Ligand SMILES: NC(=O)c1ccc[n+]([C@@H]2O[C@H](COP(=O)([O-])OP(=O)(O)OC[C@H]3O[C@@H](n4cnc5c(N)ncnc54)[C@H](O)[C@@H]3O)[C@@H](O)[C@H]2O)c1
């Protein structure tokens with residue numbers, strides 16, 4: 001791919017443009033919000049100039065309800081030879097494209113399964129899609145050249161293409177993205193009016209399960225509207241589980257020994273099934289969870305400390321598969337868990353320890369003490 005246009009220079013559009021620009025693709029940027037477009041340009045994502053002929057691929061990174069009209073307008077202007085989008089829902093844009101009178105042959109639906117709770121170009125990152133699934137939803141009309149361009153886009157951005165039917169995509173993301181987002185919002189909404197004495201002792205677990213609740217309500221209203229029935233189906237299943245959990249907790253709070261035993265077993269079943277589900281997504285895609293081990297390291301709360309740790313690990317020659325960071329308020333050091341291949345863990349712990357880092361059990365114990373004393 002030599003040239004591309006990115007329409008919509010928010011978090012996702014800017015990330016795609018940065019990734020393409022990094023591979024030497026000439027990128028043209030456009031956005032109804034000129035400040036967003038200028039910011040993306042200043043970040044090195046591309047140019048605001050108009051292309052002097054059709055580009056190889058135009059990426060529509062606008063909110064889902066705008067895809068049909070933006071596609072029809074861009075095709076009329078002869079902007080590109082092929083078009084794709086990144087919207088979080090796929091069936092509704094496909095329908096709107098038909099209604100807007102756009103040409104379906106040069107369009108293929110797309111959805112990179114990576115994102116951020118932040119909006120706008122400043123949330124853009126060239127490596128956002130590295131190792132992430134990138135769903136493509138060709139229609140029967142999609143041409144081969146269009147499919148090839150979208151496959152090339154996913155690969156230039158470091159993503160792994162997954163071809164799916166639009167309706168199957170929407171059912172899948174209801175379970176793995178849209179319903180979880182709504183539940184995260186519901187969890188966070190309970191905190192809005194909570195007393196300060198509760199909020200100030202909140203820990204990392206709460207931050208983990210509410211991070212995505214910070215997402216843009218405008219965008220999420222559109223996504224939920226476009227996938228409402230599938231999301232409601234998932235929430236029905238949550239509601240049944242919640243009902244069982246509440247029943248079990250009420251029984252556990254009572255005095256009837258037989259009901260208490262049954263309730264404990266119900267609750268245990270729910271928690272264990274949760275372990276099972278989490279184990280299916282807890283690791284970086286492509287790496288079996290069983291092959292990874294966490295190496296905990298204490299890191300001083302100082303500028304550049306994380307960079308020094310990552311450099312030290314790199315010099316030892318170990319690949320970090322994933323990383324978790326736990327901060328405690330008022331604590332001068334943070335606990336970093338480096339997820340690495342099991343076979344690399346013993347040598348990594350030994351060499352980090354020799355290099356002066358507080359590693360493994362010592363780190364966990366020391367961090368717990370510091371968090372307790374504040
Ligand atoms: N945020 C995520 O986590 C995520 C992940 C994957 C896909 N997506 C999808 O990516 C798309 C963009 O989301 P985002 O998070 O980057 O949002 P964003 O708000 O950061 O950016 C959207 C940009 O589109 C521009 N825009 C709106 N209408 C336009 C139009 N008609 N013409 C030109 N520009 C227009 C806005 O001015 C804005 O700059 C959405 O379709 C969303 O469903 C989001």
Ligand SMILES: O=C(O)C(=O)C[C@]1(C(=O)O)C=C[C@@H](O)C=C1
Nearest residue numbers: 088112113114115116117177212
């Ligand atoms: O990591 C996040 O912030 C996201 O919520 C990203 C996420 C997701 O649910 O995984 C959200 C919506 C998108 O359509 C794709 C990705």
